[in-house]
Amino acid sequence: xxxxxxxxxxxxxxxxxxxxxxxxxxxxxxxxxxxxxxxxxxxxxxxxxxxxxxxxxxxxxxxxxxxxxxxxxxxxxxxxxx
Amino acid sequence: xxxxxxxxxxxxxxxxxxxxxxxxxxxxxxxxxxxxxxxxxxxxxxxxxxxxxxxxxxxxxxxxxxxxxxxxxxxxxxxxxx
Numbered sequence: 023x024x025x026x027x028x029x030x031x032x033x034x035x036x037x038x039x040x041x042x043x044x045x046x047x048x049x050x051x052x053x054x055x056x057x058x059x060x061x062x063x064x065x066x067x068x069x070x071x072x073x074x075x076x077x078x079x080x081x082x083x084x085x086x087x088x089x090x091x092x093x094x095x096x097x098x099x100x101x102x103x104x
Numbered sequence: 105x106x107x108x109x110x111x112x113x114x115x116x117x118x119x120x121x122x123x124x125x126x127x128x129x130x131x132x133x134x135x136x137x138x139x140x141x142x143x144x145x146x147x148x149x150x151x152x153x154x155x156x157x158x159x160x161x162x163x164x165x166x167x168x169x170x171x172x173x174x175x176x177x178x179x180x181x182x183x184x185x186x
Contacts (some may be wrong), residue, residue, distance in 0.1 A: 041184045098152050
């Protein structure tokens with residue numbers, strides 16, 4: 023398993039409820055892809071959303087996000103963390 | 105205090121030692137700006153580095169990074185997290 027940071031652009035004005043709903047949708051689907059979404063951070067002003075996950079691949083992360091209705095714009099494996 | 109995610113581009117090939125050294129440089133300077141760098145993640149393949157911090161402002165985050173020798177390319181306040 024590796025760790026990934028994915029980024030969604032254009033989520034300007036996202037509310038706490040919308041972030042929670044999107045994260046819950048990911049959590050409800052993640053087991054089928056052996057992914058775990060650990061944390062998400064959102065900036066409603068710029069519309070950037072960052073999701074940290076553990077997953078077997080970037081493609082598995084994207085499959086969960088796609089099925090949840092919010093495809094990621096970038097997915098980066100982050101093998102280094104501190 | 106607010107939470108911020110900042111992003112550095114172009115750090116292709118960054119090593120674990122280089123990430124640790126950069127993070128330590130931030131930690132050694134952060135108190136002067138009332139900033140705390142909580143975590144950093146790096147993708148040596150794409151050169152993306154993400155830093156999560158608590159700080160009074162994006163400008164304070166940037167001042168620490170600048171003095172440490174690695175100006176951030178983007179700094180986003182992330183008032184929403186889950």
